Amino acid sequence: MKEHPAHDPSTIYWPGRLSALLPLLLFIGAAFQVPEIQKNGALAMAFDWVPSLNVRFDVVLDGLSLLFVLIITGIGFLVTIYADAYLAGHRQINRFFVYLQSFLLSMVGLVLSNNLILLFVFWELTTLFSFLLIGFQNESATARDSARQALLVTGGGGLLLLVGILLIGDVTGTYAISELQGHTERLHRDARYLPILICLLAGAFTKSAQFPFHFWLPNAMAAPTPVSAFLHSATMVKAGIYLLARLHPIMGGTTAWMTTLVVVGAVTALWGAVVAMAKTDLKSVLAHTTIMALGIMTMFLGGRTTPALTAAITFLLVHALYKSSLFMVVGSIDHQTGTRELAEIGGIGRRMPFTAAAALMAALSMAGFPLFLGFIGKEIMYKGALTEDVFPGLATTAALLSNALMAAVAATVALRPFWGRETPKALTAREAPWAIWFGPLVVGAIGLGFGLIPDWVSRWLVEPAVRAFHATGEDITLKLFYGFNYPLLLSVITMTLGAVFYLARQWLRRTLVRFLTAVPMTMEKVYDGGVKATLAIAKWQTRRLQNGSLFQYLTVIIGTTVIGVGGALLHAGTIRVGWSGPPVPVWLGLLLVCMLVGIGIVVRTRSRLLAICGLGVIGTGMAVIFLTYGAPDVGLTQLLVETLTLIFAAIVLLRLPPIERHHRPGFSRMALSLLVAVGSGALVTGLMMAVQHTEVDRTITAFYEQASYLKAHGRNIVNVILVDFRSLDTLGEIIVVAASALSALALIRGKRSSS
Amino acid sequence: MTSVILKTATRLVGALVLVLSIYLLWRGHHAPGGGFIAALVAATGFALVVLAEGPGVVRRGLRIRPQYLIGAGLALSMGAGLVGMIRQQPFLTGVWWPSTSAVAGTPLFFDTGVFLVVLGAILTVLLALEES
Numbered sequence: 001m002k003e004h005p006a007h008d009p010s011t012i013y014w015p016g017r018l019s020a021l022l023p024l025l026l027f028i029g030a031a032f033q034v035p036e037i038q039k040n041g042a043l044a045m046a047f048d049w050v051p052s053l054n055v056r057f058d059v060v061l062d063g064l065s066l067l068f069v070l071i072i073t074g075i076g077f078l079v080t081i082y083a084d085a086y087l088a089g090h091r092q093i094n095r096f097f098v099y100l101q102s103f104l105l106s107m108v109g110l111v112l113s114n115n116l117i118l119l120f121v122f123w124e125l126t127t128l129f130s131f132l133l134i135g136f137q138n139e140s141a142t143a144r145d146s147a148r149q150a151l152l153v154t155g156g157g158g159l160l161l162l163v164g165i166l167l168i169g170d171v172t173g174t175y176a177i178s179e180l181q182g183h184t185e186r187l188h189r190d191a192r193y194l195p196i197l198i199c200l201l202a203g204a205f206t207k208s209a210q211f212p213f214h215f216w217l218p219n220a221m222a223a224p225t226p227v228s229a230f231l232h233s234a235t236m237v238k239a240g241i242y243l244l245a246r247l248h249p250i251m252g253g254t255t256a257w258m259t260t261l262v263v264v265g266a267v268t269a270l271w272g273a274v275v276a277m278a279k280t281d282l283k284s285v286l287a288h289t290t291i292m293a294l295g296i297m298t299m300f301l302g303g304r305t306t307p308a309l310t311a312a313i314t315f316l317l318v319h320a321l322y323k324s325s326l327f328m329v330v331g332s333i334d335h336q337t338g339t340r341e342l343a344e345i346g347g348i349g350r351r352m353p354f355t356a357a358a359a360l361m362a363a364l365s366m367a368g369f370p371l372f373l374g375f376i377g378k379e380i381m382y383k384g385a386l387t388e389d390v391f392p393g394l395a396t397t398a399a400l401l402s403n404a405l406m407a408a409v410a411a412t413v414a415l416r417p418f419w420g421r422e423t424p425k426a427l428t429a430r431e432a433p434w435a436i437w438f439g440p441l442v443v444g445a446i447g448l449g450f451g452l453i454p455d456w457v458s459r460w461l462v463e464p465a466v467r468a469f470h471a472t473g474e475d476i477t478l479k480l481f482y483g484f485n486y487p488l489l490l491s492v493i494t495m496t497l498g499a500v501f502y503l504a505r506q507w508l509r510r511t512l513v514r515f516l517t518a519v520p521m522t523m524e525k526v527y528d529g530g531v532k533a534t535l536a537i538a539k540w541q542t543r544r545l546q547n548g549s550l551f552q553y554l555t556v557i558i559g560t561t562v563i564g565v566g567g568a569l570l571h572a573g574t575i576r577v578g579w580s581g582p583p584v585p586v587w588l589g590l591l592l593v594c595m596l597v598g599i600g601i602v603v604r605t606r607s608r609l610l611a612i613c614g615l616g617v618i619g620t621g622m623a624v625i626f627l628t629y630g631a632p633d634v635g636l637t638q639l640l641v642e643t644l645t646l647i648f649a650a651i652v653l654l655r656l657p658p659i660e661r662h663h664r665p666g667f668s669r670m671a672l673s674l675l676v677a678v679g680s681g682a683l684v685t686g687l688m689m690a691v692q693h694t695e696v697d698r699t700i701t702a703f704y705e706q707a708s709y710l711k712a713h714g715r716n717i718v719n720v721i722l723v724d725f726r727s728l729d730t731l732g733e734i735i736v737v738a739a740s741a742l743s744a745l746a747l748i749r750g751k752r753s754s755s
Numbered sequence: 756m757t758s759v760i761l762k763t764a765t766r767l768v769g770a771l772v773l774v775l776s777i778y779l780l781w782r783g784h785h786a787p788g789g790g791f792i793a794a795l796v797a798a799t800g801f802a803l804v805v806l807a808e809g810p811g812v813v814r815r816g817l818r819i820r821p822q823y824l825i826g827a828g829l830a831l832s833m834g835a836g837l838v839g840m841i842r843q844q845p846f847l848t849g850v851w852w853p854s855t856s857a858v859a860g861t862p863l864f865f866d867t868g869v870f871l872v873v874l875g876a877i878l879t880v881l882l883a884l885e886e887s
Contacts, residue, residue, distance in 0.1 A: 632787040633787050633789070633792070636787055636788075636792050637791065637792055637795065640792060640795035640796060640799065641795065643795075643799050644795060644798055644799060644802065644877065647799070647802045647806070647881070648880075648881070648884065651881075651884050651885055652884060712849060712862070713784070713849075713851060713860065714784040714785060714862070715784070715785040715786070716783060716784055716785050716786055716787065716788070716789070718789075719783045719784055719788070719789040719866070720784065720862075722789060722790075722791070722866075722869075723783075723784075723789070723790070723862040723863075723865050723866045723869070724849045724862045724865075727836070727847045727849075727862070727865055728846070728847055730832075730865075730869060731832055731833070731836065731847070734828065734829065734832060734868070734869050734872040734873070735829065737825075737872055737873055737876045738825045738826075738828075738829055738872055738875075738876060740876070741822075741825060741875070741876030741877075741879045741880055742822065742825070742879070744879070744880045744883070745822070745879050745880065745883050748880070748883040748884060748887050749883065749887075
C-alpha cells in the first residue's frame with residue numbers, strides 16, 4: 001500500500017515545509033498562555049459578525065480550549081514535518097498542506113468558539129476538510145467512497161447538531177456558551193430538553209465515531225497515514241468529545257444524559273476493543289482502538305463526579321499522545337517495508353531503531369505500564385468508574401475489559417513487528433529519514449516524561465481543563481502512586497488479563513473473526529443500503545422527469561403555468577371579456593389574418609424552411625403590434641430577437657433530416673398539443689383583459705417620469721430603469737446570459753466530441 | 756452558401772449594421788436603443804457575415820474568442836458599479852461627469868458591458884453551432 005503515485009521533479013516543496021511554522025507558532029503562543037489560564041481561568045475576545053442573527057465572533061480561551069489547542073497545534077506541527085517526508089514526491093503535496101493547515105485552523109477555531117453558531121461553522125469546516133483529506137488519493141475508488149461515507153455520516157450528524165443548537169437558542173435566547181451556563185435549570189425543565197439532547201448527541205456521536213455510527217472511522221483510514229495520525233486519532237474525532245465536555249455543565253447531569261453516554265460509551269469501547277483484536281492490518285487495528293478510546297471518554301463524560309471527568313480529560317491527553325505516535329510508527333513501517341499486515345512484518349527493530357523506540361514508548365503508555373502517563377490515566381479511570389452515578393458496574397467492567405484488550409493490542413502492535421524472527425519483507429527495511437521518526441519519538445517521549453511528573457501535568461494542563469467545565473472545590477491532582485486501593489488492584493487484574501489475551505491472541509482472533517462474520521446486520525450495511533436506495537430513487541425520478549422529450553417538457557411547463565395561473569385567475573373572478581382600448585384599425589386586422597396564416601403554415605407544413613418562415617411572419621407581426629401601441633423598445637427588441645431566432649433556427653433545423661410522414665405525431669399527441677396551445681393562448685388573453693380592467697397604481701410611473709431625467713439624466717425611461725434604477729437586476733440578468741452562453745457552448749462541444 | 760451577391764452586399768450592409776449598433780448603444784439613454792438592442796443588431800450583422808463568408812472570417816475579424824467579450828462585459832458592468840462605491844455610495848450608483856450637465860456617466864459604461872455580454876453570448880453560441 002505505497003501511497004505515492006508519481007514522482008514529479010517539477011513540484012515545489014518549500015510551501016509545505018514552511019507551513020509547519022503555522023502550528024509551531026500557534027503552539028508557542030498557546031504555551032505562553034498556560035500560566036495565565038491556570039491563574040485566571042479564561043481569556044476572551046469578541047466582535048460582531050452577524051448582529052441581526054445574534055451571531056458574534058466570540059472566542060474564549062479557557063483550560064479546556066487550551067488543552068485542545070496545545071494538542072492540535074503540537075501534534076499538528078510534528079505531523080506536518082512527518083507528512084512532508086512521508087509524502088515526498090507526491091505531485092499534489094502542496095494541496096495536501098493547504099487542506100491540512102486549513103483543517104488545523106478550523107479545529108482551533110472550533111475549540112475557541114464561545115458562540116454555538118460559530119462553533120457549528122468550524123465544526124462543518126472540519127468535516128469538509130476531513131472529507132478532502134480522506135479522499136486525497138482521489139484516483140482510488142476506495143478513498144472516494146470512504147471520504148463520501150465520512151462526509152455523509154458526520155455531515156448528517158452536523159445538521160442535527162445545528163437543529164439542536166437552534167433549539168437551545170430558542171429556549172434560552174442566547175447562543176453564547178458562557179451565558180448558557182446560567183440557563184441550565186430552564187433547559188433541563190423545558191419540554192424540548194430531550195429533542196435537544198438527541199440532536200446534540202447525534203452530532204457528537206457521529207463525529208466521535210460512537211456506536212452505531214462508528215463504521216466511518218476505520219474506512220477513513222483510506223487517508224494517507226499523516227491524516228490518520230492527526231485527524232482520526234488526535235483531533236477531529238475528539239471534536240465530539242470536546243462538545244460533550246463543553247455542554248456538560250449546560251446539558252449534563254440528567255438521567256437521560258448519564259444513561260445514554262455511559263451505555264453508548266461502554267458499548268463503543270468494548271466493540272472497538274474486540275474488533276481491534278480481530279484485525280491484522282496495523283492501521284485498521286489502530287483505528288478500532290481509537291473507537292475504543294473515544295467510547296471510554298464518552299462513558300466518563302456521562303458521569304458527574306470529579307474523578308470521572310478527570311479520567312475523561314486525562315485519558316484524552318494520554319490517548320492523543322500515544323495514538324498519534326503509533327499511527328506515525330505504522331506509517332513509517334508501511335513507508336519502509338511496503339506492508340501493514342501483521343503477519344508480514346517481524347524483527348525490523350534492529351534495522352529501524354528509532355521507530356522501534358517510539359513504538360515501544362507509545363505502546364507502553366497505551367498498555368498502561370507504570371511510569372508512563374497511560375498508567376496514571378488508567379488509575380484515574382478506575383477511580384472514576386467506581387464513582388459513576390449510573391451503572392458503576394458496567395463502567396468498571398467495560399473499562400477493565402477494554403484496558404486489558406488494549407494492553408494485548410499494544411503488545412501485538414509494538415512487539416511483534418519489531419522483535420522476533422525477521423520476515424522476508426523486513427530484510428530490506430531501512431530506518432526512515434529523520435523527519436519520519438522524529439515526530440513519533442517526540443510524542444512517545446512526552447508520554448513517558450509526563451508520566452514522571454504527573455503533578456505538574458495535572459496542575460498546568462488537566463486541572464484547568466476540568467475546572468473549565470466542572471465547577472468543584474475538590475482537589476484535582478494526578479499522582480504516580482495512590483497507595484494500595486481498588487484502582488491499583490484493578491490495574492493488576494488488567495495487566496494479568498492483558499497478558500492472557502496476548503498469549504491467546506491467535507485463538508482469540510479466530511474466534512472473534514468467526515463471531516464478527518456471523519453478525520447479520522451492521523450499520524455499514526444499513527448505510528450502504530441507504531446510499532443505494534437514494535441513488536435508485538434519483539435515477540428513477542430523473543428517468544421520469546428528464547426523459548429527453550422536449551414535447552413532454554413543454555407540455556409540463558406550459559400546462560402547469562396554465563393550470564396554476566389560470567386557476568388563480570378564475571378563482572379571483574375578475575375576467576371581463578371586452579376591449580376598452582381605441583378601435584382596432586382595419587390594417588391591423590389584416591395583419592392578424594396574416595399571422596393566423598403563419599400559424600397554419602407552421603403547424604401543417606412538412607418543410608422546415610417554410611415552418612421557419614411562418615414563425616418569422618408571426619414574430620414580425622407581434623413586433624408591429626408593439627410598435628403600434630407605443631412600445632418602440634419592446635417592438636425593436638422583438639424584431640431583433642425574431643431575426644436572430646430565425647438565424648439560429650435556420651442553422652440548427654436545416655441540418656436535420658426533412659420531416660417525414662411517419663414522423664408526424666399521432667392523433668392523441670396532436671390533441672394534447674392543441675389543448676396546451678389553446679389553453680396558454682386563452683390564459684394570456686384572459687390576463688390581458690384582467691389587466692385592462694384593473695386600476696393600475698400610477699405613482700411608480702409618475703416617479704420614473706419625474707426622476708428619469710432629473711436624477712438619471714436620461715429621457716428613455718425604459719433604458720434608464722435598465723441601466724440605472726434597476727441596474728442590479730440587469731447585472732443579474734447579464735450574468736445569467738453569460739452562464740447560459742457558456743453552458744450552451746459546453747453542450748455543443750460535448751456533443752461534438754462524443755459523436 | 757457561396758452567393759456573390761450576398762457576399763458583396765454583406766461587405767457593405769454588415770459594416771453599416773455594426774455602425775448602427777454603436778449608434779443605438781450611444782443614444783439609448785434618451786431614445787429607443789440601449790446595450791441589449793444594440794447587441795442584437797450587432798449580432799445580426801455578424802450573423803450576416805457568418806452566413807455569407809463562414810464563421811472563420813468572423814473569428815479572424817474578432818481576433819479574440821467571443822467568450823472573452825462576455826468576461827470583458829461583465830467586468831465592465833461591475834466596474835461601472837464600483838465607481839459609485841469609491842464615493843461612499845451604494846454599489847451601482849450612477850456617477851456623472853461633470854455632475855451638473857451630465858455629458859458622460861457610469862450608466863453608459865454599464866450599458867456597454869451589457870452590450871458586450873449579450874453580443875459575446877450570441878456570437879459564442881452562433882459560431883459554435885455553425886462550426887459543429
